[in-house]
Amino acid sequence: MYAPERQDVIAGEIQDQGGISVSELAERYSVSAETIRRDLDVLERQQRVTRVHGGAVPYRVHSGNENTIATRTSSSRDAKARIAAAAARHFPPTGGSVIVDSGTTTAVLSHHLAERPDLTVVTNSVLLAYQLSLQVPAAVPHRLHLVGGRVRGITQSVVGSEAVTALRGLRADVAFLGANGITPDFGFSTPDQAEARTKYAMTEAARRRIALVDQSKLGEELLCSFATTADIDVLITDAPPDNPVITGLQHEGMDVIHT
Secondary structure, three states, rough: OOHHHHHHHHHHHHHHHOOOEEHHHHHHOOHHHHHHHHHHHHHHHHOOOEEEOOOOEEEEOOOOOOOOOHHHHHOOOOHHHHHHEEEEEEEEOOOOOOOOOOOOOHOOOOOHHHHOOOOEEOEEEEHHHHHHHHOOEEEEOOOEOOOEEEEEOOOOOOOOHHHHHHOOOOOOEEEEEEOOOEOOOOEEEOOOOOHHHHHHHHOOOOEEEEEEEHHHHHHHOEEEEEEOHHHHHHHHHHOOOOOOHHHHHHHHHOOOEOO
C-alpha cells in the first residue's frame, strides 16, 4: 500500500473510532512507528486529524466552537445513557449531596436522580432541573436547588458571579461535570469564560469530582481550561481503552471508567 492510500485509510479509521494509537496503526499496517508518525504529520497538515500524545484523534474544531443544546442532545444518545448509568453507581449514600453541571450528558442523570429523592441536588442546569422536577412525584419532597445567575441560552446553564458565589459556599459529596474538550496537557475545557469559571467553582465545591464525557470530546482543546487532570478524580467515558487521549490521561494518573 502506497503512503497516500494508507494515509487516506488511516484518516477514515481515526474519524470512525475517535482516535487510534501509533503502536496500533504500526502493527495494523506492518510498518514502523516512525512511518506512522510521518503519516499522521501529513494528515495533520491537511487538517484531517489532530496529533495527540501517542496517536491521533479526529481534526479539532476551532477553540470557540459551541453547538446548540438541541444539536448536542440528539448526538451520542446511547453513549450518554451508558455514561449516566455508570455515574449513578457513584452517588453518595443516603442523605448525601451532589452538584450536577450543565450539559446534555449530565442531564441524563435526571432519570437516576429521580430514584434517589434522599439526595440533595444542586445544579446550574435549567434542563436538568426541569426534567427532574417533572420526574419526581409531587408527594416526595426532592431536595433540588437551581443556583441563581445569568442563563446562557445556547447551553441552558446558569453562570456568572451569583452562581460562582453560591457554589463557593458549598461542600458537596460529589460533583458530576461535563466538558467540551479534554487533553492530557490542557485538561478539561469549554469555549466560554463564564462557563469555565462556574465549572471551576464546582470542582472546588465537592469532595469528589467525576467527569462525564463521551469520546467525541477527547482530543479537543477549547478556549478556556477549567480543570487539570489532577482536579478530576474519575473520568467516565464511552471511549475505548486504547484511545490515545485515554492512555495519556491514565499516564497522568487519572482513573478512567469505560462504558
